[in-house]
Amino acid sequence: MTTSALFAGLATLDIVQLVEALPSPNQKVAALDFTVCAGGPAANAAVAFAHCGGAATLATALPEHPLAAPLRADLERCGVEIVAAASYDGPPITASIMITRATGDRAVVSPTGVATAGALEPTHEASLDGVSAVLIDGYFPSVSLPIAARARAAGVPVILDAGSHKPHTDAMVAACDIAVVSDDYAPPGTAGSPDRVVDHVLGLGASAAVITRGSRPVLYRTRTADGSVAIPPVSPVRDTLGAGDFFHGALAWRIASLGRDDARLAEDIAFASAVVARSLGSFGTRAWLEKENG
Numbered sequence: 001m002t003t004s005a006l007f008a009g010l011a012t013l014d015i016v017q018l019v020e021a022l023p024s025p026n027q028k029v030a031a032l033d034f035t036v037c038a039g040g041p042a043a044n045a046a047v048a049f050a051h052c053g054g055a056a057t058l059a060t061a062l063p064e065h066p067l068a069a070p071l072r073a074d075l076e077r078c079g080v081e082i083v084a085a086a087s088y089d090g091p092p093i094t095a096s097i098m099i100t101r102a103t104g105d106r107a108v109v110s111p112t113g114v115a116t117a118g119a120l121e122p123t124h125e126a127s128l129d130g131v132s133a134v135l136i137d138g139y140f141p142s143v144s145l146p147i148a149a150r151a152r153a154a155g156v157p158v159i160l161d162a163g164s165h166k167p168h169t170d171a172m173v174a175a176c177d178i179a180v181v182s183d184d185y186a187p188p189g190t191a192g193s194p195d196r197v198v199d200h201v202l203g204l205g206a207s208a209a210v211i212t213r214g215s216r217p218v219l220y221r222t223r224t225a226d227g228s229v230a231i232p233p234v235s236p237v238r239d240t241l242g243a244g245d246f247f248h249g250a251l252a253w254r255i256a257s258l259g260r261d262d263a264r265l266a267e268d269i270a271f272a273s274a275v276v277a278r279s280l281g282s283f284g285t286r287a288w289l290e291k292e293n294g
Helices: 041-052 068-077 141-153 169-174 194-203 243-258 262-279 287-293
Strands: 004-008 012-019 033-039 055-061 080-086 094-100 106-109 131-136 158-163 178-182 208-213 216-222 226-229
Touching: 004 041, 004 141, 004 243, 012 068, 033 041, 033 068, 041 055, 041 068, 041 080, 041 131, 041 158, 041 243, 041 262, 041 287, 055 141, 068 080, 080 141, 131 141, 131 243, 141 158, 141 169, 158 169, 158 243, 178 194, 178 243, 194 208, 194 216, 208 243, 208 262, 216 262, 226 262, 243 262, 262 287
Parallel strands: 004 055, 004 131, 012 094, 055 080, 131 158, 158 178, 178 208
Antiparallel strands: 012 033, 094 106, 208 216, 216 226
């Protein structure tokens, strides 16, 4: 039986340009390369999960708009089933992204206010039948939180991609089993200190906390253990876009396929980190998939 997971959160239309350097004010630069694809933490995590061999379903909010078509088509090409759980007016949330060639660093502009406001009314309920893990990404809480509640009630582990701290993030942490945050995650009173951040996360009810820190070792703590996991070296790094999302998708794959086990969390993190490493050597969020599939 194919391992299945449900991903709930943001799907965007990404316009990605490769540049020598970010433009100065009032300057035009020529892109060295460009790509158009779906993006968003939950969407890219679902792509990574499908690439690992699982059946991924994405529950998100999408508008009835022509620009939603290429977003849908890209995810379907990547093996992700889409459930439009809610809708909003206008075009899909679109991200303008520039990648600096020498470093792979990204600069992102995206209007995500509609995805964090929490005012959307879900119109379709995503099924949990056969689902072995759920990942939520902190966006569209009116879609994600009910899914997380149903999953936990059914004994399905819930993983949170928290990214940065937002006003509603604490409710998301309280709804999950494993909270994965970045080193930018700094709830009030923590000053970004890893120990304080982990204390905050576990204090809200999560049973495990993971902090990703770019190329530095990933930190983790459960109720019974803590430690760090080194990141495989990558040289050269071509593009960091989507790296965190792919980490979460690969981690979800391990938990969905092998079961939730805090004693194995370091191994799961190492697996996810190895998947991310393979994604860093090419421009865009899809070239590495095509290379490995080919």
